[in-house]
Amino acid sequence: MTSHQTSGLIGAGFGVFFVQANAGALPSAVAFPLRLLAISAFVWLFIALRRSRVPSADAADAPAPRRFGRGYLLVVAAEVVVIAAGLFVINRLLHVPGATVGWIALIVGLHFFGLAAVWRMPSLRLLAAAMSACGTAGLVLAACGCSAAVIAAVAGIAPGALLLGSVWWSVRTAPRSAGSPAQTA
Numbered sequence: 001m002t003s004h005q006t007s008g009l010i011g012a013g014f015g016v017f018f019v020q021a022n023a024g025a026l027p028s029a030v031a032f033p034l035r036l037l038a039i040s041a042f043v044w045l046f047i048a049l050r051r052s053r054v055p056s057a058d059a060a061d062a063p064a065p066r067r068f069g070r071g072y073l074l075v076v077a078a079e080v081v082v083i084a085a086g087l088f089v090i091n092r093l094l095h096v097p098g099a100t101v102g103w104i105a106l107i108v109g110l111h112f113f114g115l116a117a118v119w120r121m122p123s124l125r126l127l128a129a130a131m132s133a134c135g136t137a138g139l140v141l142a143a144c145g146c147s148a149a150v151i152a153a154v155a156g157i158a159p160g161a162l163l164l165g166s167v168w169w170s171v172r173t174a175p176r177s178a179g180s181p182a183q184t185a
Contacts, residue, residue, distance in 0.1 A: 016041070
């Protein structure tokens with residue numbers, strides 16, 4: 001599996017996780033179809049990523065960038081530390097557990113700015129901004145005392161959809177092999 005395929009699979013996995021983890025706050029009539037749709041999207045993306053053409057070493061003059069090197073590890077480590085510290089403050093000091101979803105979405109969104117720099121992929125900035133906006137909105141909604149369902153939809157379901165959509169877009173615009181799902185979409 002190439003680093004592009006691996007990063008797509010990670011993104012899709014977190015996208016489906018965001019939806020699965022937050023759909024429970026919604027009414028069952030909405031939660032079940034959303035969960036099913038997210039799982040279906042993940043399966044389709046998994047197949048599409050596996051079928052996407054792997055560029056050969058001769059296809060380009062420069063070697064493919066190493067995505068999961070030191071820079072990636074530093075960005076992810078910072079993300080984990082900041083999420084953990086924020087959750088401690090939100091839950092133990094501020095006693096606003098409804099803000100956890102927004103905090104996680106905000107920090108995950110911000111981490112994409114770091115990945116955009118490390119991977120030299122400016123296109124990730126759009127995902128970073130959109131997810132950060134969802135997280136910020138979730139924090140504001142929690143501070144205003146909005147319902148868990150509203151916060152989950154804005155700061156949980158929407159970021160999950162953004163992640164799945166971002167992976168779909170990367171599959172759709174990547175080089176394709178004959179008969180791949182991206183080509184038939």
